[in-house]
Amino acid sequence: MSDASSTPPSESGRLSQDAGDRTVMAVVPGTTQIPKKNNKQTPQEAIDQFWNKFTTKAPGKATTVIPHNEYAEKAAKRSAKAVGTNTQTSYEEAAALCRAKVAKIVKECRRVNQKYRDPHFDLEIDLKWGSRDTLESLCNTKEKPDSSFKPKSVKRVVDIFDDPKFYIEGPTANDVRQGRDGDCWLLAALCTLSNKPSLIEKVCVARDEQVGVYGFVFHRDGEWISEIIDDKLFLTKPDFDESFLERILWEDRERINSEEQYRKAYQSGSGALYFAQCEHENETWLPLLEKAYAKAHGDYASIDGGFTGEGIEDLTGGVTSELYTTDILDKEYFWKEELMKVNAEFLFGCSTGMWGSYWGDRKGIYELHAYSIMKAVDIDGQRLVLLKNPWGRGEWTGPWSDGSKEWTAEWLVKLNHRFGDDGNFWISYDDLLRKYQAFDRTRLFGPEWKVTSLWTTLSVPWTLDYHDTYFAFSLAKTGPVVIVLSQLDERYYLGLEGQYRFELNFRLHKTGQEDYVVRSISSIRLNRSVNVELELEEGEYTVLLKIDATRNMYKLPIEDVVRNHARDRRDKLVAVGMSYDLAHSKGKVVESPEEKKARKEAEQRKKDKEREELRKELMETRRRDHYYRVKDHKKDQKRKAKAKAKAQAKAKKAKKLKAKEAKKQEQASSKEQSSESGDKHVQVLSPSPTPAPEDSKEDLGSESKTDSKVETPSTEAEKPSADLPLTAEEQSAKTLEASQDFKPDEISTSESKTEHATEGLPDSKIAPSSAVKDAGGETISSDSTKQPEVNTRNEPEETQSKETEDEEDSSSDESDVSSLSEISERELDFILKQRASDPPAPPPAPIESLEEEDEFEKDPWNAVATVGLRIYYKVSDEDRDKDIVKLRVVRPNPYAKDKKAEDEDEDEKEKEKEPKTSKSLDIDDSSKDATLEGSEEQRKKSIMSLSPQA
Structure with a gap:
């Protein structure tokens, strides 16, 4: 990037003077060419330069897709605290809400005598209008893939089944038949659930077959959610009136009521369904549950492909x-x-x-x-x-x-x-x-289990290591514990998952022990979560996180997906975006009171630093101006003293000449008198008349006038001004003179810095001495520009000398050179306020580079993950109301003040209170050998955690 200093003055702006007025014309943006890379840089410099461009300088992730989403804000407040609850509590709340929703919909539909039509997942409108929002997810690739889902019609349950029943002899594994969706993992999970009584019934919460409304609950990201659907289902064959090939084949011979027979053959019973179906012709629970699961995730495509374990988790909360x-x-x-x-x-x-x-x-x-x-x-x-x-x-x-x-x-x-x-x-x-x-x-977790959970968001570096952010918890009672580290389920907002895939790992440490208690085993397929089960003693623990991120460049970033679908798929983007926002609200980082205090202190330190820098900058300017004023004043005094000495010498010479002429006149007068007295009849003739005193004074005055013009050392054009811009040679000369004559504490000769520091400040605040500004706005000191007055009047030299002496006496007063004063707080407030109110700088000029932009600098590494820790623990009846587990997130404070030397003792005490955990490499990483110190015996003890590591 280029800055102002690299732009030639002739290109960045032009300065014109007209009739003595100095005005700055509009700034013309210039272009700067960046030179090619230095081919002589060392290999290490090249690598350092690469890594400097590889990672973004502003890490972050979009937390909301829907503009001004107040629902996400409310959800963030609800999940900000870690509260222990019974594992059944969340289910019971979601089931109660689901039943209430179904009851309200039934009441509304009966009031208007209409069946329920789901406005958020309407299969019929979606198929007839061709929007395919219920079938296809948002496209997050450059080329849109072809969808394999091609249902031909939509009908209600009562129009498909002759005698529809939600259950026929209960839900069993023998009921399950997979349709044309690749959700065998989900159906396998349902088969598994059918072995344990009431598990499937717990998912199917409420229904009204006559109205056509069904309510289900599913487990998502550590809590239960409810989903409401209508009874419309996709079919494999089109309607009789809309069919073509099927109708030609069907009407190959005469039939009685061909349309009704066509319906019974192609659009009746479970076999007519496009997606999942029950084995019994009139059983409906499976296709409706599959539809509700698809709606919860956005569409049928989002549940295409998965793992049985994830499906069982979503259906049981296990x-x-x-x-x-x-x-x-x-x-x-x-x-x-x-x-x-x-x-x-x-x-x-x-x-x-x-x-x-x-x-x-x-x-x-x-x-x-x-x-x-x-x-x-x-x-x-x-x-x-x-x-x-x-x-x-x-x-x-x-x-x-x-x-x-x-x-x-x-x-x-x-x-x-x-x-x-x-x-x-x-x-x-x-x-x-x-x-x-x-x-x-x-x-599976029964009512004897409780769970405490908390989420956070963190930036994942390219280098794989344990993160600075970690979880800490206290366990009040020894017992069996299940620790789960999970990330948000991307299946719920498919298309907005971004380019990064995360694999989770963690390490459990007990406070005061170097060795870890247990590590999680990384999953190859199930990357949604990792967990460990163990018997844990009471005490304080920390959970260190290791997150591996891989980037898929074939996928589009979230912001590009939003841009691509904001016009043509608004409804779909709103639905998926809302799911995205609510999910990421869990990991919203809420500032703690300590962090808020540290942030305010850091902001105050920043303001104080800026204020102090501004004070130093202005004081440097004042010292420089004061130095030049004093120097010019001394030079002016020397010139005036010299002129005064010359004038006094000339006056003394004229006085002597006058006395000599007077003496001559006296002698001549005495001679005349003596001649008259000695010989009254003798006439004495003088060779030339003696000039009158007045004539002498006039001649002397003109001579003094001429000499004054010659001897006056400087004129207005020749006299330098302290406030006019100086050339480099003049600056160097003045700097050299300053080192020999007058040495202030700090002298800055940068005119650009002076103008920046004094911009917007009144003249009286910038230069305390009597100073005025010329027409162009340049500050000119009245003391430094005062010139000795030249005699332009035909007055006696004595009168002029007297007036000159009076003027010199008045100008030689040292009080005319102002003393150096400190910057007041009011002046600093004024400048800072004016800087804050100044309009923003114009955008930088386009840069003409001789090389192509670096691909990593253009699109750097920026992986951000939202992860949560859930701790399941068994409780007895007397401990149900106690907080057995207290969970919190510990993250580095970016506003923490650097500790000074005098605070080292206090820091050591604080470190002793903190959990003693190791963020070093894992023990089975051979690189760890290089981190061990001491003799062979000491290193062995360090590996076995028998001695603290240095």
């Missing part, structure tokens, strides 16, 4: 861990303590092909597909697991598959199994571990 088959340490423990507790403490899902490679099916098991673990049994030495394919078809063909040799009549009775391609199949525990690569284990 916490899911990702387990890999190759990482299981004790397979016996995994069987007895985990798989055998399925449907009790845990729910399980499994999958294969986790690395993204697709090889079809392995003996009936499909890769990149989710399955539900329905049951685990240990009978007669056989460890068997019952799995469910959410497709409702496709089964394992190995041992214990339908029709295999392992089955006998006794085993069919023992396991209550029947053959058939219904998606249910048994597999041995050993084959389960061989054929499936990953397990999603979800812990």
Whole structure:
């Protein structure tokens, strides 16, 4: 970038004088060419320059998409404090609100005798008008991908099903059939939930089939939310009046009431639905629940692809861990303590092909597909697991598959199994571990569990390390604890997630101990959260965060997505943007009283510093001006003294001449008298007449006048002025003279600095001495410009000498040179106030660069994540109303004042009070070896945390 100093004066502006007036013309912006890079820079300089451009200097993230979103502000206030609540409390509140919403809608619809039409998720209008807001998410790529969803019509439940029933013999895994959406993970989660009574019923809260309104609740970002939908569903075939190919094929022969028969064949029963469907022709709970889940996330496309564990979390409020088959340490423990507790403490899902490679099916098991673990049994030495394919078809063909040799009549009775391609199949525990690569284990929380949560937002650096911001909590009672570090679920605002993907890790430390208690295990697939379960002692703890950010340059930044859709998809952008704003309101950083106090102190220190700098700047200007005034005054005094001496010498000479002439006249007069007395008849003739005294005075006066003109050392044009701009040579000369003659404390010879410092200040405040301004606004000191008066009148020299002496006496008074005064507070207030009220500077002139703009400087690294910590803990009946966990966020204070040397002792005391945690590298990072100090024995102790690390 260029600054004012690099712009030539001839280009930045022009100065003109007209009739003695000095005016500044309009500034003409100039252009500056940046030279090419210095090819001779060292490699280290090149690397430093690169990293300097790589990361943004102003990190941040859009927290609100919708302008003036007051709802997000209210949500931010509600989630600012960490309060421990029972795990069921949030669900009960959301369920109560959902029932109230449904009741109000039913009352409104009955009053106007109309079925409920959801204005925020209307499938019919969306399909007829072609907006596709319920089908497609916001596009955040440069090229819009083609959507694979192509439903043909929309009808209500009562028009699709002959005898619709929400449940027929309750919700079961056998009801589930996947439609044309890639949400097998969600349907697998529903299959898993169907094993535990009442779990699905807890999601489907309220409904009125006659009015056509249904209410559901889902778990999102640590709390339950409610969602209301109508009973419209997408169908695979178009209506009879709007069909073309189907109608041609259907009317290939004469039919009685072709339209009704067409409806029964193509648009009736579960088989006619485009998305999820129940096995029974008249059961409706599954497609309606899927629709509500899609609406909660914005559209059907947003739930295309996922993981079973995330779906179970959203439907139960549990916490899911990702387990890999190759990482299981004790397979016996995994069987007895985990798989055998399925449907009790845990729910399980499994999958294969986790690395993204697709090889079809392995003996009936499909890769990149989710399955539900329905049951685990240990009978007669056989460890068997019952799995469910959410497709409702496709089964394992190995041992214990339908029709295999392992089955006998006794085993069919023992396991209550029947053959058939219904998606249910048994597999041995050993084959389960061989054929499936990953397990999603979800812990369920009962009413004996409480949870405390808190969110924050932080900037993620490119370098992977533990962050300066961390969580701290106190545990008042020893017991089982589940610690969960999560980020916002981007699926709810798909399209506005930005370019960065975050992977979470954390490390738990106890106060006063160098070694960490436990670390989280990074998930490969489930990046939404990481967690650990352990028995924790009471005490103070800190949770250090390590967040890995990766950037996808193929995705567009949030601001570009908003710009691209603000016109053509306003309704969609409003809906998704509201979800984005409410989610990010959780992590809004609320300033604490200590931070507010530190900020005000920092702002005051900044103001004081600016004030002190301005004071020094003005004082430098005054010292310089005062120095030049004193110097000019001394030179003026010397000139006047010299002129006075010459005038006195001439007056003395004229006096002597006058006395000599008078003596001559006296002698001549005496001679005449003596001649007259001696010889009265003798006539004496003089050779030439003696000039009269008046003539002598006139001649002397003219001579004095001429001499005065010659001897006067300077004129107005020759005399330098302290307030006019000086050339570089004059500045150097004056500086040299200052070092020899008069040495003030600090002298600044920068005219630009002087003009900047005194801009807007009255003359009396800038120069305390008697000073005036010329027509151009330049300050001219009356003392420094006073010239000796030249005799232009034909007056006697004595009179002029007397007047000159009087003027010189008056001008030689030292009080005419003003003394150096300090800057008053009022003057500083005036200048600062005027600077604040000055209009902003014009935009900089365009820069013509000889090189292309650096790509990292143009689009630098700017990763910002919103993360939350949830702590689940068991409580007894007597501890239900106690705050067992107190959670807070500790972040570096950017306004903290640098400690001075005298505060070092106090700092050491404060450090002792703080939790003693290590932000060093992990123990299994080989780079940590370089951070250890001492002998080999001391370093070993440091690794084992037997001694504090230096």
